[in-house]
Amino acid sequence: MAFALARKLPLFVLGGGSNLLVSDSGWPGLVLRVSLAGVEFEGDLQKMLFHAGAGENWDSLVALAVSKNCGGIECLSGIPGTVGGTPVQNVGAYGQEVSETITRVRALEIATGQVVDLSNSDCGFSYRSSIFNTTRRDQYIVLEVSYRLHRNGGPRIEYADVKKFFAAANIEKPTLQQVRDAVRSIRQSKAMLLVAGDEDCRSAGSFFKNPIVTAAEADRIQALAEKRAPGKNMPRYPAADGQVKLAAAWLVEQSGFSKGYSLGPVGISRKHTLAIVNRGGATAKDILTLKDAIQKKVFDIWGVGLQPEPVMVGF
Numbered sequence: 001m002a003f004a005l006a007r008k009l010p011l012f013v014l015g016g017g018s019n020l021l022v023s024d025s026g027w028p029g030l031v032l033r034v035s036l037a038g039v040e041f042e043g044d045l046q047k048m049l050f051h052a053g054a055g056e057n058w059d060s061l062v063a064l065a066v067s068k069n070c071g072g073i074e075c076l077s078g079i080p081g082t083v084g085g086t087p088v089q090n091v092g093a094y095g096q097e098v099s100e101t102i103t104r105v106r107a108l109e110i111a112t113g114q115v116v117d118l119s120n121s122d123c124g125f126s127y128r129s130s131i132f133n134t135t136r137r138d139q140y141i142v143l144e145v146s147y148r149l150h151r152n153g154g155p156r157i158e159y160a161d162v163k164k165f166f167a168a169a170n171i172e173k174p175t176l177q178q179v180r181d182a183v184r185s186i187r188q189s190k191a192m193l194l195v196a197g198d199e200d201c202r203s204a205g206s207f208f209k210n211p212i213v214t215a216a217e218a219d220r221i222q223a224l225a226e227k228r229a230p231g232k233n234m235p236r237y238p239a240a241d242g243q244v245k246l247a248a249a250w251l252v253e254q255s256g257f258s259k260g261y262s263l264g265p266v267g268i269s270r271k272h273t274l275a276i277v278n279r280g281g282a283t284a285k286d287i288l289t290l291k292d293a294i295q296k297k298v299f300d301i302w303g304v305g306l307q308p309e310p311v312m313v314g315f
């Protein structure tokens, strides 16, 4: 950090690089890859605190928690990247978000060089958002994250895909390990797990966030959907403060972009509508061309502005 400051070089803090679109001209400064390792535990009969170094692999931490029969992050199995990346966009999947278990983020404040402890509420978590990617973006280097997990607690099964999985397997009360395995298997079927040889997982995960809109706006879009595609139910889910979460994947599909769509060397995953895939040799510009085309079409048809989820680096 001192090296970059002294030379007035822009600093980019890299975790696992799984949520990035890097410009074709690269990053005009210093890239600092956070590799801080180590996991420590403390707890009682009910709760267990996991203090994990920011450079630890996230899925290995989930595996460790599950092996210790600690619940709270099992549905977040299989998400690529590091521990330090998880608070940045409040990583979430299959009915869980890290904001439900994070008690403390220890970070280096770049402007002052001080190590600070941020509480859960200091982090300002909401859907795919925290102070780290909004109001205090690029101001901290996350060093360590503490997660408060439930000891011997039952797993969280709220998400339809996970419920369906266990109904089909005839398992009424799955263990944490069974939930972890189920989530990884569902993710693999959508190419949302990094598996060698699967070309559809060459992505940054979901490229667009699910839009959160007012109930009135959701009604407007639903009425339009009924007019345009009668009989096709528009998915909508309750969000905070009476708002409604729409499914970005549904909007993308209903705008003419289906799984397997191709535009030169980029395309949409054959297994997941929200993943933009590099089919080989694509530049960042190629990715942006498809992203722009999707955003424009969705806006023209539905009046909804889709927000990208990956972090744009060096643009």
Ligand SMILES: Cc1cc2nc3c(=O)[nH]c(=O)nc-3n(C[C@H](O)[C@H](O)[C@H](O)COP(=O)(O)OP(=O)(O)OC[C@H]3O[C@@H](n4cnc5c(N)ncnc54)[C@H](O)[C@@H]3O)c2cc1C
Binding pocket: 012, 013, 014, 015, 016, 017, 018, 019, 020, 034, 054, 079, 080, 081, 082, 083, 084, 085, 086, 088, 089, 090, 091, 092, 093, 140, 141, 142, 143, 191, 192, 193, 194, 201, 203, 204, 205, 206, 311
């Ligand atoms: C196949 C696939 C599936 C995915 N599925 C999901 C999913 O289900 N849910 C989900 O939420 N995300 C998902 N993602 C996105 C990604 O895995 C997460 O956002 C992950 O937390 C990113 O962590 P990372 O360490 O790779 O961060 P990076 O991609 O390296 O960085 C992402 C951002 O975090 C910042 N950052 C990283 N580490 C630190 C640190 N120590 N201190 C300060 N800033 C830091 C970077 O500067 C950057 O702004 C998926 C990605 C892929 C490729």
